[in-house]
Amino acid sequence: MRHPSDGREPLGSSSRTLFAAPWLLALFAGCGAGGGQPAQQAATAHPTPAPEGASEWFVDRAEATGLSFVHVNGMTGRFYQPEISGSGVALLDYDNGGDLDVFLVQGGTLEAGHGQPRAARADAGGRLYRNDLEVRPDGTRILRFTDVTKTSGIVARGYGQGVATGDIDNDGWIDLYLTGFGRNQMFRNNGDGTFSDVSVRTGTDSPKTWGVSAAFVDVDRDGWLDLFVGNYLTYTLETHTRCFMESGQEDYCAPGRYTPQRSRFYRNRGHGQFVDATAAAGMDREFGPALGVSTADFNGDGWIDIFVANDQKENQLWMNRGNGTFENRALGAGVALDGAGVAKADMGVDAGDFDNDGDEDLITTVLTREGSTLYVNDGTGRFEDASLASGIGIASRPHTGWGVAWMDFDNDGWLDLLTVNGLVKQDLDARSAANPFPYQQRNQLLRNMGTGRFEDVTERAGKVFTLKAVGRGAAFGDIDNDGDTDVVIVNSGGPARLLVNGIGGRNHWLGLRLVGTEAGRDMLGARVAVTRADGRTVWRRARADGSYASANDPRVLVGLGTSADAPRVRVIWPSGRIEEWANVAVDRYTTLEEGSGRRTEGSGRR
Numbered sequence: 055m056r057h058p059s060d061g062r063e064p065l066g067s068s069s070r071t072l073f074a075a076p077w078l079l080a081l082f083a084g085c086g087a088g089g090g091q092p093a094q095q096a097a098t099a100h101p102t103p104a105p106e107g108a109s110e111w112f113v114d115r116a117e118a119t120g121l122s123f124v125h126v127n128g129m130t131g132r133f134y135q136p137e138i139s140g141s142g143v144a145l146l147d148y149d150n151g152g153d154l155d156v157f158l159v160q161g162g163t164l165e166a167g168h169g170q171p172r173a174a175r176a177d178a179g180g181r182l183y184r185n186d187l188e189v190r191p192d193g194t195r196i197l198r199f200t201d202v203t204k205t206s207g208i209v210a211r212g213y214g215q216g217v218a219t220g221d222i223d224n225d226g227w228i229d230l231y232l233t234g235f236g237r238n239q240m241f242r243n244n245g246d247g248t249f250s251d252v253s254v255r256t257g258t259d260s261p262k263t264w265g266v267s268a269a270f271v272d273v274d275r276d277g278w279l280d281l282f283v284g285n286y287l288t289y290t291l292e293t294h295t296r297c298f299m300e301s302g303q304e305d306y307c308a309p310g311r312y313t314p315q316r317s318r319f320y321r322n323r324g325h326g327q328f329v330d331a332t333a334a335a336g337m338d339r340e341f342g343p344a345l346g347v348s349t350a351d352f353n354g355d356g357w358i359d360i361f362v363a364n365d366q367k368e369n370q371l372w373m374n375r376g377n378g379t380f381e382n383r384a385l386g387a388g389v390a391l392d393g394a395g396v397a398k399a400d401m402g403v404d405a406g407d408f409d410n411d412g413d414e415d416l417i418t419t420v421l422t423r424e425g426s427t428l429y430v431n432d433g434t435g436r437f438e439d440a441s442l443a444s445g446i447g448i449a450s451r452p453h454t455g456w457g458v459a460w461m462d463f464d465n466d467g468w469l470d471l472l473t474v475n476g477l478v479k480q481d482l483d484a485r486s487a488a489n490p491f492p493y494q495q496r497n498q499l500l501r502n503m504g505t506g507r508f509e510d511v512t513e514r515a516g517k518v519f520t521l522k523a524v525g526r527g528a529a530f531g532d533i534d535n536d537g538d539t540d541v542v543i544v545n546s547g548g549p550a551r552l553l554v555n556g557i558g559g560r561n562h563w564l565g566l567r568l569v570g571t572e573a574g575r576d577m578l579g580a581r582v583a584v585t586r587a588d589g590r591t592v593w594r595r596a597r598a599d600g601s602y603a604s605a606n607d608p609r610v611l612v613g614l615g616t617s618a619d620a621p622r623v624r625v626i627w628p629s630g631r632i633e634e635w636a637n638v639a640v641d642r643y644t645t646l647e648e649g650s651g652r653r654t655e656g657s658g659r660r
């Protein structure tokens with residue numbers, strides 16, 4: 055258990071012992087004075103008293119906290135393709151209140167002959183919920199959400215699919231991008247609780263496309279976030295094709311029945327003005343039915359790359375050449391197909407250093423009987439399929455996976471895997487009058503044992519993991535600011551769930567928000583090396599993308615196990631600048647601002 059006083063240790067002389075290491079002396083030689091003092095946020099040192107159900111690892115608190123969202127997929131038996139793929143969710147601090155608010159993407163009802171999909175109800179469209187988290191003096195956390203969609207000015211049009219978050223104009227207020235069937239929408243955050251629809255003005259509305267997962271990423275290091283949008287299939291209700299299972303039952307078609315749609319890359323010319331640079335970046339010729347997008351520096355050259363997970367087609371690994379263009383090296387890198395040469399139905403994806411060797415590894419979620427794919431990076435951007443050796447392949451075979459994240463749910467310093475599952479082919483045994491569209495499955499939690507192998511701990515993860523639903527999007531982040539990762543899940547045609555973590559707080563943790571000097575925004579793509587007193591280092595990065603059609607907490611949460619010593623933190627900013635902070639307090643969130651640390655030389659690797 056963590057001690058109440060751990061978070062209150064002042065930054066003091068103990069840190070100087072770190073300077074005894076000769077290599078550290080070399081690192082800090084010539085550094086200016088005044089650096090290395092991180093800006094402390096309000097201490098969150100008090101352990102959280104046990105809430106109801108705290109003996110369980112995860113408890114669903116959606117309804118109890120006012121997150122009362124029910125997804126509408128509009129299934130009527132006509133099997134229109136977009137009905138099966140929605141939708142996503144974003145965790146974003148839109149009001150800079152210091153806690154994560156929630157945007158949930160809504161579907162609707164699709165009707166042929168209307169050109170644009172029509173909303174199912176007057177209150178349809180995505181919903182924005184403000185987090186009114188209250189932390190009482192005794193440490194009790196009261197989590198409450200208020201639906202602020204109406205006053206926010208966000209009017210989500212059409213049949214929604216996904217969401218991405220990023221501050222497009224560097225004004226310190228996070229902006230919102232919604233993908234959907236028929237058009238996408240960009241909403242600029244006005245900083246006063248309201249948003250303006252700037253889709254057309256920013257040139258990112260992309261009419262007649264079917265966008266799913268998107269990611270903001272500064273690919274050219276100019277300080278402005280660019281935008282990659284993964285598009286799925288060329289499909290209209292008018293050209294809809296009927297497909298049947300072997301049993302004769304009509305169902306949704308496999309993606310191969312339709313032509314993939316070209317994904318889009320928009321370059322931010324500055325101040326949130328975008329230009330379609332898909333062709334200029336060299337991304338216009340190779341594309342597949344894209345469902346998942348994850349951005350990370352896969353070969354450690356300091357330039358952020360883009361991985362695109364395609365549904366039953368080869369994936370793309372867009373390696374950033376550093377001159378505004380990309381090269382798809384997926385085949386040579388071993389991530390176009392799985393280790394057996396099969397193009398699986400990749401849907402969700404996440405990049406993270408699960409084996410703590412300093413490079414970004416990949417997980418993709420796929421169809422039932424295929425088994426998720428674990429691609430292990432050798433440090434140079436070449437990958438090996440370790441799905442079987444890790445145990446992940448076998449464990450995930452019963453599931454059709456969507457939302458996924460490398461998340462250290464127990465804060466032991468090893469990234470675990472949570473996958474959100476739901477079928478795309480009907481489970482005819484479960485079909486009934488009450489359940490005419492039986493696509494339900496259970497979610498899964500796999501614990502990283504630190505040996506390269508994973509253990510299925512779903513049965514121990516809480517009652518919420520016994521429920522079956524049609525899981526799709528999932529966003530991961532610390533929604534109650536208590537130092538462990540919580541999860542918001544969208545279930546197609548069902549209620550959203552808020553899985554509050556009740557186990558991570560048993561270990562120590564480090565919470566970092568990485569912001570830019572001028573922009574004051576989250577520096578997506580920044581890499582962090584956290585070195586503990588015993589010399590062990592873990593690498594993490596600030597990211598909002600990954601999972602499926604969703605946007606995660608951009609803060610970096612690092613599990614420290616039983617170690618309460620203040621670690622040393624090195625940050626590699628997207629600009630290429632490397633800075634170090636000698637000791638950063640544990641069990642609380644600290645904001646590290648670019649330019650306020652000790653500048654160091656060195657590469658992006660250990």
Ligand SMILES: [Ca+2]
Nearest residue numbers: 221222223227
């Ligand atoms: Ca903004």
Ligand SMILES: [Ca+2]
Nearest residue numbers: 407411413415
């Ligand atoms: Ca690795």
Ligand SMILES: [Ca+2]
Nearest residue numbers: 462466468470
């Ligand atoms: Ca773990």
Ligand SMILES: [Ca+2]
Nearest residue numbers: 532534536538
């Ligand atoms: Ca939490």
